[in-house]
Amino acid sequence: MYLSPFALALLLLLWPGSGFAALPKYMGVARCQTCHEVPPSVVFGRWAESSHAKAYKTLGTDKAKTLAQPLGVKDPQNSPACLVCHTTAYGEKPWRYSPSFTLEEGVGCEACHGAGQKYARFEVMSKVAMLRQRKPEQGAKFAAEFGLHYRGREGCASCHGQGRSAEGKNYRCPAEKPLDLEVALPLIRHWR
Ligand code: HEC
């Protein structure tokens, strides 16, 4: 059977489980910044001052290189063993990253809130905010339909404390300290 390139593209797009139709792309922090930096919002600035924003840069330091050496990792900024936690959404299929996304952002908004392609629009965002205030459960459900999540305690543990799996291996940080959530949450606070 001959399929024109157009039909083939359409088939791929609609094929259940191909993911093309269903899964949103990671847009990168610059996209969130366009709205979340506008006063009176302090969200972007607070994140930018947090250590999450420096997570990729950290991997370029002498300290990181010294810690990585015994693990056989020469260049932490190029190794999955480190990138898996020090960047956003490491190891996804290449098409999931929009061209505006960069590894340099470190642990960006979408590492905790999910890929933003569908929700990072004014209509969706303001409806989520409105609903969450008035009807929290309905708001969270609506948010999730657009891929927006609030990774609280469980989300932190995906990088803090138990290692993280990628490509069939579980990677651990040579510098990690245990996370006390009561102390940690206020340190990354960028919400009301
Ligand atoms: C994608 C992985 C990832 C997730 C998810 C994550 N973190 Fe982190 N976190 C890191 C990395 C990597 C660092 C180290 C950054 C650096 O200093 O270079 C860090 C650092 C921190 C620090 C600073 C620690 C210090 O000693 O200065 C705090 C506080 C923190 N995280 C809290 C949280 C909380 C709370 C959550 C959940 C809401 C969370 N993190 C989720 C990867 C993550």
Ligand code: HEC
């Ligand atoms: C399982 C997730 C994970 C992996 C894998 C990981 N890191 Fe980390 N890293 C963290 C977290 C979380 C922190 C913050 C720890 C804290 O201070 O509470 C951190 C902190 C650090 C710090 C300390 C930053 C500072 O301010 O002193 C360095 C250096 C570091 N990591 C280097 C590396 C290197 C090098 C690799 C690869 C060999 C690596 N990490 C792999 C999660 C990870």
Ligand code: HEC
């Ligand atoms: C380390 C994980 C993490 C990162 C990174 C992160 N957030 Fe959050 N965010 C959270 C958590 C946890 C909450 C609190 C959810 C709750 O309990 O209401 C939150 C709350 C928020 C809220 C407020 C909701 C409210 O109730 O006021 C906004 C807006 C927000 N984040 C936007 C962002 C933006 C924009 C970025 C990037 C510049 C970002 N977040 C980065 C974890 C994160």
Ligand code: HEC
């Ligand atoms: C077109 C503008 C716009 C863009 C782009 C945008 N947002 Fe928003 N966002 C808003 C507005 C408006 C609100 C509701 C008012 C508020 O909470 O600041 C909001 C609210 C939120 C909330 C809280 C909703 C609630 O529970 O009250 C989170 C979390 C959030 N945004 C995350 C993000 C992330 C992550 C990105 C980037 C992937 C992003 N936003 C991009 C405009 C935007």
